[in-house]
Amino acid sequence: MSLSGIIPATIPASAIGTDITLTREDMKFIAALVYEQAGIVIREHKEAMTRGRLARRVKALGLGSVAEYCAFLKTPQAASELPELINAVTTNHTAFFRERHHFDHLRREVMPRLVQERAGRRGRIRIWSSACSSGEEAYSIAATCREAIGPRSDLDFRILATDIDTDILARAEAGIYPADLFERLPADVKSSMRLEAGSTRGDARISEELRRMVAFKRLNLIETWPMKGPFDVIFCRNVFIYFDTQTKASILDRFVALLSPGGFLYLGHSESLPQPHPNLRLIGRTIYERTA
Ligand SMILES: C[S@@+](CC[C@H](N)C(=O)[O-])C[C@H]1O[C@@H](n2cnc3c(N)ncnc32)[C@H](O)[C@@H]1O
Structure with a gap:
């Protein structure tokens, strides 16, 4: 799928049944929210990774699409979801005695x-x-x-x-x-x-x-x-x-x-x-x- 303003998505097996299409507008919204909450800058080339990470939250909340998730994040009820969003987007790679x-x-x-x-x-x-x-x-x-x-x-x-x-x-x-x-x-x-x-x-x-x-x-x-x-x-x-x-x-x-x-x-x-x-x-x- 490749529509103007819509980023083509590779759907992971775990997300079958979930629409994880992420529009540029929603990507901008998520990037701004994550920056405001955690200082983390999500660059444009991280769109695929972001989609995959958001899909986890979509699934956990039983929603049908990333678009629905973004709409939910704009409601006052979403305050308790913000830590979960941050948990989902952080990169935790580490190791014993690294460096x-x-x-x-x-x-x-x-x-x-x-x-x-x-x-x-x-x-x-x-x-x-x-x-x-x-x-x-x-x-x-x-x-x-x-x-x-x-x-x-x-x-x-x-x-x-x-x-x-x-x-x-x-x-x-x-x-x-x-x-x-x-x-x-x-x-x-x-x-x-x-x-x-x-x-x-x-x-x-x-x-x-x-x-x-x-x-x-x-x-x-x-x-x-x-x-x-x-x-x-x-x-x-x-x-x-x-x-x-x-x-x-x-x-x-x-x-x-x-x-x-x-x-x-x-x-x-x-x-x-x-x-x-x-x-x-x-x-x-x-x-x-x-x-x-
Ligand atoms: C790549 S890991 C680094 C782990 C370890 N310091 C190392 O070098 O192996 C980055 C960690 O930074 C955390 N992190 C990201 N933004 C943060 C913030 N605003 N405040 C505190 N921790 C944050 C993430 O949750 C993640 O666990």
């Missing part, structure tokens, strides 16, 4: 200094995984830091892990993953990723000890944040790619305000600062140190 150099920097450069500075007086160490997706990043941080902290109990250590997507956060909190994800980890980090004994049906669960190190919460990066900080390290990886320059600059200023002087910000491999920041110094591959 390994950040965990190496954390283990070799950051944690030994923090432990030495703060041990003995219940010193506080805080790390924030600010777009944590299904939790692999936060548990990789926990595994890395647990090794550095060892059995000592004279530190107040916590990881805050946040994301906008409530579905993915529920998975993160459960801490259950296909066991082969752990099998495939490089040998030197594999042993640090403690798992519960007795995995079932090909799944394995992160140990309670590591799970207790992390607090998962819903947080939208473009809204106000309840935390006061300071954080010693902030991971903000592979989410800036979805934001425009203005959104990135405003979030970055707020990260800097929450980072302790000498603290570190890690960005994703294809990300950089929207513009040089007077209080951040690039000290390694996508590693920034707060200078003042």
Whole structure:
């Protein structure tokens, strides 16, 4: 089907019986709504992907078409659907020890200094995984830091892990993953990723000890944040790619305000600062140190 103003759709098997045609007007409406709610920029070439993601919501709500879904989103009753829409359009790709150099920097450069500075007086160490997706990043941080902290109990250590997507956060909190994800980890980090004994049906669960190190919460990066900080390290990886320059600059200023002087910000491999920041110094591959 190819009509003027209508984008041809490849209908996935799961959506048979559902009309997932997305008009340019509805695509613009969805893009504007998602930008307003989450700061995520949906570019025109993502139309096919957007159609597929909206089809999930159309089906879940028992509607007949994407057009009906868009019409529903314009009604006052749709307020409770907005989080579901955001859950549907987010990209959650992640992995344990993804972009390994950040965990190496954390283990070799950051944690030994923090432990030495703060041990003995219940010193506080805080790390924030600010777009944590299904939790692999936060548990990789926990595994890395647990090794550095060892059995000592004279530190107040916590990881805050946040994301906008409530579905993915529920998975993160459960801490259950296909066991082969752990099998495939490089040998030197594999042993640090403690798992519960007795995995079932090909799944394995992160140990309670590591799970207790992390607090998962819903947080939208473009809204106000309840935390006061300071954080010693902030991971903000592979989410800036979805934001425009203005959104990135405003979030970055707020990260800097929450980072302790000498603290570190890690960005994703294809990300950089929207513009040089007077209080951040690039000290390694996508590693920034707060200078003042
Ligand atoms: C590609 S994942 C990155 C996961 C992990 N940081 C990594 O690098 O492997 C991007 C995550 O950003 C989240 N996200 C998108 N917009 C957000 C927003 N406005 N506030 C908080 N999280 C957001 C998505 O839900 C998704 O889980």
